[in-house]
Amino acid sequence: xxxxxxxxxxxxxxxxxxxxxxxxxxxxxxxxxxxxxxxxxxxxxxxxxxxxxxxxxxxxxxxxxxxxxxxxxxxxxxxxxxxxxxxxxxxxxxxxxxxxxxxxxxxxxxxxxxxxxxxxxxxxxxxxxxxxxxxxxxxxxxxxxxxxxxxxxxxxxxxxxxxxxxxxxxxxxxxxxxxxxxxxxxxxxxxxxxxxxxxxxxxxxxxxxxxxxxxxxxxxxxxxxxxxxxxxxxxxxxxxxxxxxxxxxxxxxxxxxxxxxxxxxxxxxxxxxxxxxxxxxxxxxxxxxxxxxxxxxxxxxxxxxxxxxxxxxxxxxxxxxxxxxxxxxxxxxxxxxxxxxxxxxxxxxxxxxxxxxxxxxxxxxxxxxxxxxxxxxxxxxxxxxxxxxxxxxxxxxxxxxxxxx
Numbered sequence: 343x344x345x346x347x348x349x350x351x352x353x354x355x356x357x358x359x360x361x362x363x364x365x366x367x368x369x370x371x372x373x374x375x376x377x378x379x380x381x382x383x384x385x386x387x388x389x390x391x392x393x394x395x396x397x398x399x400x401x402x403x404x405x406x407x408x409x410x411x412x413x414x415x416x417x418x419x420x421x422x423x424x425x426x427x428x429x430x431x432x433x434x435x436x437x438x439x440x441x442x443x444x445x446x447x448x449x450x451x452x453x454x455x456x457x458x459x460x461x462x463x464x465x466x467x468x469x470x471x472x473x474x475x476x477x478x479x480x481x482x483x484x485x486x487x488x489x490x491x492x493x494x495x496x497x498x499x500x501x502x503x504x505x506x507x508x509x510x511x512x513x514x515x516x517x518x519x520x521x522x523x524x525x526x527x528x529x530x531x532x533x534x535x536x537x538x539x540x541x542x543x544x545x546x547x548x549x550x551x552x553x554x555x556x557x558x559x560x561x562x563x564x565x566x567x568x569x570x571x572x573x574x575x576x577x578x579x580x581x582x583x584x585x586x587x588x589x590x591x592x593x594x595x596x597x598x599x600x601x602x603x604x605x606x607x608x609x610x611x612x613x614x615x616x617x618x619x620x621x622x623x624x625x626x627x628x629x630x631x632x633x634x635x636x637x638x639x640x641x642x643x644x645x646x647x648x649x650x651x652x653x654x655x656x657x658x659x660x661x662x663x664x665x666x667x668x669x670x671x672x673x674x675x676x677x678x679x680x681x682x683x684x685x686x687x688x689x690x691x692x693x694x695x696x697x698x699x700x701x702x703x704x705x706x707x708x709x710x711x712x713x714x715x716x717x718x719x720x721x722x723x724x725x726x727x728x729x730x731x732x733x734x735x736x737x738x739x740x741x742x743x744x745x746x747x
Contacts, residue, residue: 371474371475371487371488371559371575371576371578372472372473372474372541372557372559372576373389373390373473373474373475373481373484373554373557373578374388374389374471374472374473374543374545374552374554374557375470375471375472375473375541375543375545375554375557376470376471376543376545376552376554377456377468377469377470377471378468378469378471378547378552379459379466379467379468380396380399380406380466380467380468380469381396381399381464381465381466382396382397382398382399382465383395383396383397384396386471386551386552387551387552387553388471388473388551388552388553389473389483389553389554389580390473390475390476390479390480390481390483391412391413391479392410392411392412392450392451392473392476393410393411393412393414394408394409394410394411394451394453394471395408395409395411396408396469397409397421399465399466399467401458401461401462401465402458402461403425403426403455403458404426404455404456404457404458404459404467404468405423405424405425405426405455405467406423406424406430406453406455406467406469407421407422407423407424408421408422408423408424408430408453409421410432410450410451417432417434419432419433420432424453424454424455424469425455426454426455426456429452429453429454429455429470430451430452430453430454431449431451431452431453432449432450432451433447433448433449433450434447434448434449434450434476434478435447436448436477436478448474448476448477449474450473450474450476451471451472451473451474452470452471452472453469453470453471453472454469454470454472455467455468455469456468456469456470471552475488483580483581484578484579484580485502485503485579485580485581486501486502486577486578486579487578488576488577488578489576489577489578490561490573490574490575490576490577491573491574491577492564492571492572492573492574493507493508493509493571493572493574494569494570494571495509495510495512495519495569495570495571495572496508496509496510496569498524501556501579502579503525503579503581503582504525504526504663505523505524505525505555505556505579505582505663506523506524506525507521507522507523507524507556507558507574508521508522508524509521509522509572510522511534512563512570512572513535514563514565516535517537517538517563518534518535518536518537519535519536519560519563519572520532520533520534520535520536521533521536521542521560521572523542523544523556524663525582525663525664526659526663526665528618528619528659528661528663530544530661530663531544531556536560537560538560538561538562538563539559539560540559540560541557541558541559541560542556542557542558542559542560543556543557544556544557546583548583551583553580553583554578554580555579555580555582555583556577556578556579556580557576557577557578557579558574558575558576558577558578559574559575559576560572560574561573561574561575582664584664584665584666586660586664586666587613587614587615587617587658587660587664587666588613588614588615589611589612589613589614589656589658589668590611590612590614591609591610591611591612591654591656591668591670592609592610593607593608593609593610593654593672594607594608594610595607595608596608596643600675601647601672601673601674601675602674602675602676602677602678603647603648603649603674603675603676603677604646604647604648604677605646605647605674606643606644606645606646606647607643607644607647607672607674608641608642608643608644609622609624609629609630609641609642609643609644609654610639610640610641611639611640611641611642611656612638612639612640613635613636613637613638613639613640613658614637615637615660615661616635616636616637616660616661617635617658617659617660617661618633618634618635618659618660618661618663619631619632619633619635619658619659620632620635620640620656620657620658620659621656621657621658622642622654622655622656623654623655623656623657624644624645624652624653624654625652625653626653626655627645629642629643629644629645630642630643647674648674649674649675649676650673650674651671651672651673651674652671652672652673652674653669653670653671654669654670654671654672655667655668655669656668656669
């Protein structure tokens with residue numbers, strides 16, 4: 343009999359040892375999920391006032407020594423080593439108020455090294471960060487928190503701050519689906535072949551903060567005779583971090599720096615970052631639009647302008663869907679009098695506008711038919727003038743030959 347008791351005790355001991363230390367409450371969702379490349383002393387600001395500091399990295403295998411901080415201070419039992427097969431976990435212990443109750447334990451962070459990126463002097467490694475809600479701290483900085491919802495395949499789920507979520511390419515045999523997140527109608531994240539249980543996460547790295555903007559867990563798929571539905575759980579969304587596109591603007595005339603009355607102007611804009619879309623307005627009229635624009639300098643040609651001050655607005659949509667704009671103004675001078683000497687560029691209007699259009703078409707992959715309609719009009723009208731002059735010269739030569747022959 344005593345051997346039976348020993349066996350039972352041994353079984354319970356093994357079961358207890360196999361039980362994970364963190365008692366993760368299903369009602370407490372994952373609120374951050376990212377893969378980041380980090381170096382020694384990298385600090386990542388995350389949700390609920392927490393941050394992670396990478397104290398050291400093993401240059402042979404990419405293992406990391408991590409510190410968990412809250413409002414800049416190291417938390418109790420908040421440091422340790424993370425390995426690929428043995429991730430670092432920070433478990434928060436909440437002491438019971440009554441002696442007859444047990445303490446509660448919550449898994450707050452799991453940090454898993456994935457691969458060594460560089461080694462030596464500038465050692466860097468890629469880590470996966472999973473953060474779960476701390477029940478002792480508020481979630482006031484979330485626009486959506488721990489919501490369950492569904493979206494029909496082919497439709498869009500409206501989120502906050504111009505974001506939408508959609509699902510497509512449902513494969514019922516493989517049980518996979520494509521999930522797409524957009525902002526202002528621009529795709530910011532798309533993951534294909536997602537399965538039930540996978541996490542969809544969109545985050546930004548801005549000034550040392552790794553902010554999860556949107557996160558959701560793929561829960562299940564449903565098929566009916568009329569439609570197919572994707573079910574999502576643990577949906578959370580935080581306020582976006584708007585990233586303004588760096589833009590510099592200058593304005594020139596078609597034949598020099600001065601823009602004259604009844605002439606066209608060239609607006610040059612320098613982009614410091616890639617953009618999904620750039621639109622140019624002059625006096626509230628759109629004169630140029632480009633898509634998928636790389637960092638660099640681009641021109642746009644206006645219509646003929648009246649004398650006076652004119653307003654320019656350049657609106658950019660960055661690759662993460664952030665919308666920003668920059669405004670400036672320029673002055674159109676009166677027409678030059680016949681007695682004034684012109685000191686402007688000798689390059690012809692036709693050649694300059696032609697060069698602008700060629701440069702624009704070669705610089706970007708998707709421009710709406712050249713730099714602008716007005717630029718094409720300028721070429722057409724100038725070319726027509728050259729043809730008329732050539733015909734008149736030919737007729738003059740013909741009559742002179744006939745007269746003196």
